[in-house]
Amino acid sequence: MNKMQSIRKDWNLIESLISRSAKVLDIGCGEGGLIKQLEENIQANTRGIELSPDLARKAIADGLSVVQGNAEKDLDQYSNQSFDYVILSQTLQAMVKPRDVLLELLRIGGKAIVSFPNFGHWKIRLQLLLTGKTPITEGLPYVWYETPNIHFFTIKDFQALCKQSNIIIEKSIALTSKGRQFEISPGISGANLFTSEAIFLLSYQNFTPIKLQSKQKTFVSNSALVN
Amino acid sequence: MGKTTAQIQKNASLECDIAVFSNMDCKLDSGFNLKDFQIAFKTFGNLNANKDNAILICHALTGDQYVSETNPITKKDGWWSRMVGVNKPIDTNKYYVICSNVIGGCAGTTGPKEINFQTNVPYGREFPAVTVRDMVKIQNYLIETLSIEKLFAVVGGSMGAMQALQWTIDYPQKIQNVIHIAGALKHSAQNIAFHEVGRQAIMNDPNWNKGGYNKNNIIPERGLAVARMIAHITYLSDDAMHRKFGRKLQSRDIISFGFDADFQIESYLRHQGRSFVERFDANSYLYLTRAMDYFDLEKKFSTAIEFSPIPNQHIRYLIISFTSDWLFPTSENRKIVKTLNYFTRNVSFTEIETDKGHDSFLLDEPELDSIIKGFLDNNYNKIGSHE
Numbered sequence: 073m074n075k076m077q078s079i080r081k082d083w084n085l086i087e088s089l090i091s092r093s094a095k096v097l098d099i100g101c102g103e104g105g106l107i108k109q110l111e112e113n114i115q116a117n118t119r120g121i122e123l124s125p126d127l128a129r130k131a132i133a134d135g136l137s138v139v140q141g142n143a144e145k146d147l148d149q150y151s152n153q154s155f156d157y158v159i160l161s162q163t164l165q166a167m168v169k170p171r172d173v174l175l176e177l178l179r180i181g182g183k184a185i186v187s188f189p190n191f192g193h194w195k196i197r198l199q200l201l202l203t204g205k206t207p208i209t210e211g212l213p214y215v216w217y218e219t220p221n222i223h224f225f226t227i228k229d230f231q232a233l234c235k236q237s238n239i240i241i242e243k244s245i246a247l248t249s250k251g252r253q254f255e256i257s258p259g260i261s262g263a264n265l266f267t268s269e270a271i272f273l274l275s276y277q278n279f280t281p282i283k284l285q286s287k288q289k290t291f292v293s294n295s296a297l298v299n
Numbered sequence: 300m301g302k303t304t305a306q307i308q309k310n311a312s313l314e315c316d317i318a319v320f321s322n323m324d325c326k327l328d329s330g331f332n333l334k335d336f337q338i339a340f341k342t343f344g345n346l347n348a349n350k351d352n353a354i355l356i357c358h359a360l361t362g363d364q365y366v367s368e369t370n371p372i373t374k375k376d377g378w379w380s381r382m383v384g385v386n387k388p389i390d391t392n393k394y395y396v397i398c399s400n401v402i403g404g405c406a407g408t409t410g411p412k413e414i415n416f417q418t419n420v421p422y423g424r425e426f427p428a429v430t431v432r433d434m435v436k437i438q439n440y441l442i443e444t445l446s447i448e449k450l451f452a453v454v455g456g457s458m459g460a461m462q463a464l465q466w467t468i469d470y471p472q473k474i475q476n477v478i479h480i481a482g483a484l485k486h487s488a489q490n491i492a493f494h495e496v497g498r499q500a501i502m503n504d505p506n507w508n509k510g511g512y513n514k515n516n517i518i519p520e521r522g523l524a525v526a527r528m529i530a531h532i533t534y535l536s537d538d539a540m541h542r543k544f545g546r547k548l549q550s551r552d553i554i555s556f557g558f559d560a561d562f563q564i565e566s567y568l569r570h571q572g573r574s575f576v577e578r579f580d581a582n583s584y585l586y587l588t589r590a591m592d593y594f595d596l597e598k599k600f601s602t603a604i605e606f607s608p609i610p611n612q613h614i615r616y617l618i619i620s621f622t623s624d625w626l627f628p629t630s631e632n633r634k635i636v637k638t639l640n641y642f643t644r645n646v647s648f649t650e651i652e653t654d655k656g657h658d659s660f661l662l663d664e665p666e667l668d669s670i671i672k673g674f675l676d677n678n679y680n681k682i683g684s685h686e
Contacts, residue, residue, distance in 0.1 A: 125649060128649050129649050131647075132647040132670055132673065132674055137646060137647050139649075140649045149637040149640040
């Protein structure tokens with residue numbers, strides 16, 4: 073499978089996780105291919121942010137609302153819960169503080185969609201075991217000294233981080249290097265071994281307000297209690 | 300208020316249209332009630348049947364209505380003819396482009412140089428102070444006169460960017476897209492300082508005669524030239540100046556040990572000053588620099604966006620800045636982007652890398668061309684069929 077098909081597959085999966093006409097922010101949107109697809113296919117109301125001036129300009133010239141900016145510095149300009157979905161595709165591993173970025177996603181959006189290359193894939197483990205050198209794969213194709221990917225982590229690592237941060241994993245989908253996809257669930261063993269790329273749909277626990285039951289129709293005010 | 304209409308006349312010597320407004324009640328920010336005034340403007344291309352292809356271009360401090368084709372006053376190309384025209388990025392085959400001289404200007408619109416109909420002498424210092432908001436208010440009268448309900452886009456750089464931003468606040472229902480190039484939410488202290496030096500140069504020229512120079516037919520040309528020389532430095536960058544002039548000497552091999560224009564940069568600035576005097580009115584320069592100084596949306600912008608009495612969510616914004624622009628730096632342009640993003644508006648932003656300084660927006664910047672063209676054309680295609 074070539075790189076382009078792989079990206080498309082990723083996009084189609086992401087699209088399938090998003091409801092129609094949703095408000096979507098794509099962080100690290102590149103030329104805006106994904107948000108354009110979302111606008112065309114599901115009438116999403118989209119915005120993008122992209123670090124590379126050239127890519128941002130291509131997206132803008134394509135009629136998309138994209139700002140040139142840095143995912144680690146410029147996310148504070150978006151207000152709380154201003155998007156239905158915030159997407160971070162294949163970028164988390166390149167962040168200096170991935171945890172902070174992850175929390176920002178769920179501050180800005182009701183749901184976050186995060187995809188990343190799984191460092192726990194068997195080929196990577198085998199490469200490291202047999203060669204003793206930092207693995208180079210399709211998903212992580214750079215040599216160690218010039219890679220933008222500065223954090224290597226596995227599906228298990230990510231699941232643990234979500235748990236620790238009280239983030240709910242609503243859905244997680246695995247893509248194998250052959251392009252097969254399956255849902256990652258506790259029932260399926262070996263997901264961490266066979267997944268080359270994972271896509272997570274995340275949200276915070278929706279706290280429903282506790283309803284107090286009372287037979288009295290009027291509540292006693294604080295001041296009345298003091299008296 | 301009802302629809303404004305004016306008489307539109309062709310002016311042969313200025314090679315443009317003049318909209319004459321009479322007996323209006325145009326209250327300016329200063330409180331002055333402007334009754335009779337005229338706006339000099341030019342249009343390019345044709346308004347389509349749906350009237351959805353009109354683009355208003357707002358000029359900068361010393362610009363005019365001659366945005367494209369030949370400027371009849373200077374006999375040179377219009378100030379943005381590389382951007383606007385047939386098959387240009389803002390393509391007049393497709394769009395109906397309107398560009399008007401701002402109120403207080405000196406290319407045919409009512410300003411200090413023009414005759415005050417009530418006294419029959421040029422306004423001079425009697426002309427009321429104008430603000431960017433006044434400029435936009437009067438542009439809106441023109442748009443109403445042309446029976447255009449919605450502008451497809453308002454585009455401007457520098458003082459033009461200020462006007463474009465003001466449009467989004469005062470008449471959001473009348474605009475679809477806005478392109479704001481090298482502007483800011485406010486004129487900074489440093490910018491005001493440079494303007495003040497320019498104004499002092501003019502007002503300290505004995506020929507200025509407290510603004511009444513038109514009566515004697517002599518103009519404060521030395522003061523105005525110095526004002527232009529100072530301002531011109533602020534439009535360039537250190538790198539660009541160095542690249543273009545360095546320490547090269549002008550028409551000589553050795554320094555003169557005197558105060559002639561030894562260096563090319565001196566000669567260049569003197570030339571800029573001299574040619575400016577031929578085309579610009581000193582009083583207009585005072586009034587328009589003042590209008591820019593008074594521009595300050597820093598505190599108001601966010602409230603104006605959030606609590607606009609008129610819906611403004613539909614506006615698509617494109618904000619552009621240049622790396623070497625120190626007069627309207629990227630950081631100031633970004634403030635606008637941040638506010639718009641905070642309210643989840645349709646905003647695009649890019650910073651173009653160039654060493655040409657603030658003037659970049661008028662110069663050959665291929666990236667600027669392609670982004671403006673793409674932004675306009677793609678958003679134009681989105682609004683359906685155009686007849």
